[in-house]
Amino acid sequence: xxxxxxxxxxxxxxxxxxxxxxxxxxxxxxxxxxxxxxxxxxxxxxxxxxxxxxxxxxxxxxxxxxxxxxxxxxxxxxxxxxxxxxxxxxxxxxxxxxxxxxxxxxxxxxxxxxxxxxxxxxxxxxxxxxxxxxxxxxxxxxxxxxxxxxxxxxxxxxxxxxxxxxxxxxxxxxxxxxxxxxxxxxxxxxxxxxxxxxxxxxxxxxxxxxxxxxxxxxxxxxxxxxxxxxxxxxxxxxxxxxxxxxxxxxxxxxxxxxxxxxxxxxxxxxxxxxxxxxxxxxxxxxxxxxxxxxxxxxxxxxxxxxxxxxxxxxxxxxxxxxxxxxxxxxxxxxxxxxxxxxxxxxxxxxxxxxxxxxxxxxxxxxxxxxxxxxxxxxxxxxxxxxxxxxxxxxxxxxxxxxxxxxxxxxxxxxxxxxxxxxxxxxxxxxxxxxxxxxxxxxxxxxxxxxxxxxxxxxxxxxxxxxxxxxxxxxxxxxxxxxxxxxxxxxxxxxxxxxxxxxxxxxxxxxxxxxxxxxxxxx
Numbered sequence: 001x002x003x004x005x006x007x008x009x010x011x012x013x014x015x016x017x018x019x020x021x022x023x024x025x026x027x028x029x030x031x032x033x034x035x036x037x038x039x040x041x042x043x044x045x046x047x048x049x050x051x052x053x054x055x056x057x058x059x060x061x062x063x064x065x066x067x068x069x070x071x072x073x074x075x076x077x078x079x080x081x082x083x084x085x086x087x088x089x090x091x092x093x094x095x096x097x098x099x100x101x102x103x104x105x106x107x108x109x110x111x112x113x114x115x116x117x118x119x120x121x122x123x124x125x126x127x128x129x130x131x132x133x134x135x136x137x138x139x140x141x142x143x144x145x146x147x148x149x150x151x152x153x154x155x156x157x158x159x160x161x162x163x164x165x166x167x168x169x170x171x172x173x174x175x176x177x178x179x180x181x182x183x184x185x186x187x188x189x190x191x192x193x194x195x196x197x198x199x200x201x202x203x204x205x206x207x208x209x210x211x212x213x214x215x216x217x218x219x220x221x222x223x224x225x226x227x228x229x230x231x232x233x234x235x236x237x238x239x240x241x242x243x244x245x246x247x248x249x250x251x252x253x254x255x256x257x258x259x260x261x262x263x264x265x266x267x268x269x270x271x272x273x274x275x276x277x278x279x280x281x282x283x284x285x286x287x288x289x290x291x292x293x294x295x296x297x298x299x300x301x302x303x304x305x306x307x308x309x310x311x312x313x314x315x316x317x318x319x320x321x322x323x324x325x326x327x328x329x330x331x332x333x334x335x336x337x338x339x340x341x342x343x344x345x346x347x348x349x350x351x352x353x354x355x356x357x358x359x360x361x362x363x364x365x366x367x368x369x370x371x372x373x374x375x376x377x378x379x380x381x382x383x384x385x386x387x388x389x390x391x392x393x394x395x396x397x398x399x400x401x402x403x404x405x406x407x408x409x410x411x412x413x414x415x416x417x418x419x420x421x422x423x424x425x426x427x428x429x430x431x432x433x434x435x436x437x438x439x440x441x442x443x444x445x446x447x448x449x450x451x452x453x454x455x456x457x458x459x460x461x462x463x464x465x466x467x468x469x470x471x472x473x474x475x476x477x478x479x480x481x482x483x484x485x486x487x488x489x490x491x492x493x494x495x496x497x498x499x500x501x502x503x504x505x506x507x508x509x510x511x512x513x514x515x516x517x518x519x520x521x522x
Contacts, residue, residue, distance in 0.1 A: 002019075002026070006027055008033055010107075012305055020099065022099075024128070024129055025129065027106050027128060029110060040313045040315045041115055044057065044313060045188070054320050056189060058071070058074065062406075065410070078192075082195075083160065085148050086151045088140030088148050089137055093137075093138050097136070098133045099131075101153070102127065104202045104304065105150065106124050111307045113309040114194075116189070117190050124153070126181055127163075130178075132156065132165060132175045132179055133165075134163050135162040136150070136200055142403065142416060143198075143414055143418060144326055145196050145308075145310065145327075146195070146199065147195050150196075151191075156176070157183070158172075159172050160172045165178055196326060198303060198417070201418050202303050205300040206300060206304070208424055208428070209297055211428050215431055215432060215435065216289065217501050219349065220460075221464050222435045222438045223282055225442040226356060227266070228261075228266065229442040230279060232266070232279040232280075233275055233280075234264065236283070237257045239251070239255070241254070242283060247287060253282070253286040259459075259505075260458055260459065260460035260505060264461065266458075276352075278348045278352045289338075289342060292340075308328075310322060310326050327413070328415055331421075332415035332416060333415070336400050346430070347393070350385045350434055353385055353437055353438045356368060365377075368448060369475065370476060371477055378444065378481055384433075391427075391430045392430045395427035395430075397423075399420045402416065432489070432493055433485075436488055436489040437485055440468065440484065443464075446465055472488055
């Protein structure tokens with residue numbers, strides 16, 4: 001079993017979350033971390049019999065915040081709180097997302113801000129180690145914490161709810177028993193400590209950004225091949241042009257395309273002085289998307305390494321204060337922006353595909369058909385391209401702008417962070433298809449352009465063209481192009497292909513943070 005050692009100064013990365021999502025993981029705490037947890041818990045214990053009102057400890061929640069809970073009622077109130085707030089709905093999140101959320105909540109609670117009992121946190125650690133993964137509903141988070149869906153984690157810890165075990169959903173008690181575990185009794189504030197944070201949002205966001213990173217890598221390779229197939233002018237990536245207006249990401253993107261076109265005979269043989277904007281602005285559009293991705297990554301990694309608990313325990317001074325750190329507009333805004341950026345990327349891909357089929361613009365046979373005449377070639381695929389682009393555009397609509405006031409109108413502002421992530425995930429699937437189709441058409445264009453005279457492709461084009469032709473043949477007469485796209489799609493987005501493309505188009509080799517590495521935190 002992999003082990004992740006959490007040290008007092010560990011700074012987690014998205015790669016840590018992605019690695020943790022893949023299977024059982026033993027999280028180990030150093031003595032310094034254990035002492036931090038104990039000190040925070042001592043602050044909670046000191047407030048149990050005190051007169052100071054502490055949210056969720058000796059008061060009700062939400063609209064019931066004015067109701068005081070007697071010390072002797074506190075233990076029973078914690079289980080009541082959990083049971084009464086398991087209100088998420090919809091199909092469970094994928095088990096990888098649920099596993100990542102459990103990991104994120106464990107490492108966040110180890111910061112001490114929640115003041116959780118060590119025994120309860122150890123129960124969560126054992127659940128992750130034995131791959132007892134709470135089934136977390138997909139709907140219910142508003143971006144003001146993940147309270148009603150994170151309660152599903154607390155539910156399994158006390159023997160309620162449902163959990164994934166070996167690919168099956170089992171009742172919480174049975175799932176614990178499979179691992180030789182018993183339900184844990186919650187102490188003061190423990191239920192709220194587990195649930196009143198944004199760990200599900202963080203987990204979803206980390207896995208979503210991993211998918212976006214893959215799309216950006218494959219996009220660079222596909223667009224480079226399309227550039228070759230169109231016979232576009234590579235001078236547009238001259239470093240001096242990028243530096244003349246060095247918008248964020250543009251200089252890096254131009255460098256990647258220059259690298260991809262190294263060795264191509266396009267250099268010195270461009271057909272036109274100026275190409276269509278979908279080709280000519282590749283570094284601008286790609287660079288802007290790189291920037292949006294990095295902004296989202298930064299927002300998520302801040303949240304991943306934060307104490308977003310409410311109320312927040314400040315162990316150094318023995319205080320507990322209500323906090324709004326559960327509110328995640330930074331993530332919501334970043335993901336809404338990223339969805340818009342990805343729409344620009346996808347729309348440009350769609351336009352390049354159509355340009356490749358337009359003979360009077362591309363310089364190769366119309367519709368990429370070597371037959372001519374009444375041959376359809378690839379032109380029917382334009383309908384699929386248009387349908388996919390429309391769906392991508394639909395998912396670009398911001399989700400962070402709407403919200404209803406809930407909890408007796410106390411909670412009257414909601415960024416809907418989880419929704420911004422979920423719609424980006426849905427958008428990603430259609431963007432992948434557009435990139436697949438661009439790759440297929442680019443390979444055909446390169447073959448047709450080489451039919452007139454031998455061509456030398458650059459380093460990226462050579463590798464990607466060979467990969468395409470290894471799984472689908474060139475179109476030499478009208479045939480079913482949808483099934484060809486299906487075959488290529490399965491190969492292009494396979495783990496090995498994506499990793500190989502990443503190494504080809506990036507300046508640094510792909511490196512995943514592995515749980516067993518020294519230091520644990522990456």
